[in-house]
Structure formats: structure tokens, C-alpha cells
Amino acid sequence: MISYLIAISFLLHGILLVAIVILSLRVSKAKELEKRQEQIAKEIEDTFTAYLIEIKEENANLLNKLEENGDNGGKVKPDEETLEDAPYILNTRNDINHSYDQVVEQEDTGSKRGNKNETPSYQPPVPDEQDHYQPSIESTVLQMYNEGATIEEIAKRLDRGTTEIELTLKFHSRMS
Structure with missing residues (x-):
């Protein structure tokens, strides 16, 4: 009887050891997965940080170029074709009120010239071919x-097979 109980004890100890090993493997896999996720999250964060820094540098370069070109009163010179259509004014941070006054002044001078009811309207370009x-x-x-x-007549006119025409008609009749 004692040998029977010892055998059961060893069997239970063996099963418990296997269970402990399996659980420790699962815990270690979970820790590895967590570490990988943290690493991926850090890489994504670094990528976003680099992207934001790059955008900030591009914005700073753009502002510098705008300030360099800002000596003409904030106006951007339009093309010759668009000069007749409407005034184009670039508003910088320091020049918003000044450019608004210029637009109002240009509208006033336009109304004094006699085109009181005429307002510039956008007309989309006409495509070359319809x-x-x-x-x-x-x-x-x-x-x-x-x-x-x-x-048969449909198949001849469209240069298709009769089976294709029949299938097309069958599919249409089933869908409707």
C-alpha cells in the first residue's frame, strides 16, 4: 500500500513539474512578446518624432523663404494670364490687416471704374476632347x-458567342 502511495506521489510530482515548466515557458513567451511590442512602439514613436522634426524644419525653411520674399508687401506676383482674373495676395502673419485693406481698396477702385455689379467668377477650363x-x-x-x-442576332452584332449572351441574360434575370 505504501509503495502504491509513493508511486502516485511521484506521478503527481512529475505532472506538477511538467505543468510548472509549461507555465514558465508561457510566461517567458508573454514577456518576449511584451518586449517586442515595447520595441515596436518605441520604433514607431521614434519614426513619428523624426517625421515631426522634419516637418518643423520644412516649415521653418518655408517661413524663412516667405520672409525673404516678404519685402514686396506680402504680394505674390501672379502669372500674366491670371493677372486679369483676380488679385492674388499672400497673407503673412504680420501683414494680414494690410493685405485685407489692399483687397478692399482694389474692390473699391473696381467699383469706381464702372464694373459695379461685375464680380470675378471662376470658370473651369474646358477639356480639349469630350x-x-x-x-x-x-x-x-x-x-x-x-x-x-x-x-443569335445579338451575338452576331456584338461579335460575341451565343453562350456568353445567354449567360449575361441569365445573370441579369437572376439579379432582378
């Missing part, structure tokens, strides 16, 4: 079928 609408094969098949054409 878009051409070409219906899909399916819609053409359905239209011809609804007009009374047979499947």
Missing part, C-alpha cells in the same frame, strides 16, 4: 434583347 460614353456589353445585350432581337 468624354465619350460607351455602354457596357451587358447593357447593350439587355437593350437589344428588350428591343426584340434574338440571342
Whole structure:
């Protein structure tokens, strides 16, 4: 009887040791995963920090260029084509009120010249060539079928197989 109890004890101790080893492996895997996630989070944070620093440098360079070009009163010289359409004024931080006064002054001088009711309006550019609408094969098949054409006639006109036309009509009838 004692040997039986000792055998059960050893068996239980063995099972407990295996369970402890499995649990310690799971804990170590969880710690490794946590470390990897912390490392990835740090890399992402470093990437964002570098990106923000780069954006700040670009903004500083842009402000420096604007200040260098700011000696012309804050105005940006428009192209010759757009000069007739509307005034273009670049507002810098120090020059917002001054440029607003210039716009109001230009509107006043425009109304004094006689174009009181005329306001500059935007007209989109006209494309060189117009878009051409070409219906899909399916819609053409359905239209011809609804007009009374047979499947063979539709296949000949569209240079398609009769099986393709039949399948198109079957799919359409099932969907509707």
C-alpha cells in the first residue's frame, strides 16, 4: 500500500513539474512578446518624432523663404494670364490687416471704374476632347434583347458567342 502511495506521489510530482515548466515557458513567451511590442512602439514613436522634426524644419525653411520674399508687401506676383482674373495676395502673419485693406481698396477702385455689379467668377477650363460614353456589353445585350432581337442576332452584332449572351441574360434575370 505504501509503495502504491509513493508511486502516485511521484506521478503527481512529475505532472506538477511538467505543468510548472509549461507555465514558465508561457510566461517567458508573454514577456518576449511584451518586449517586442515595447520595441515596436518605441520604433514607431521614434519614426513619428523624426517625421515631426522634419516637418518643423520644412516649415521653418518655408517661413524663412516667405520672409525673404516678404519685402514686396506680402504680394505674390501672379502669372500674366491670371493677372486679369483676380488679385492674388499672400497673407503673412504680420501683414494680414494690410493685405485685407489692399483687397478692399482694389474692390473699391473696381467699383469706381464702372464694373459695379461685375464680380470675378471662376470658370473651369474646358477639356480639349469630350468624354465619350460607351455602354457596357451587358447593357447593350439587355437593350437589344428588350428591343426584340434574338440571342443569335445579338451575338452576331456584338461579335460575341451565343453562350456568353445567354449567360449575361441569365445573370441579369437572376439579379432582378
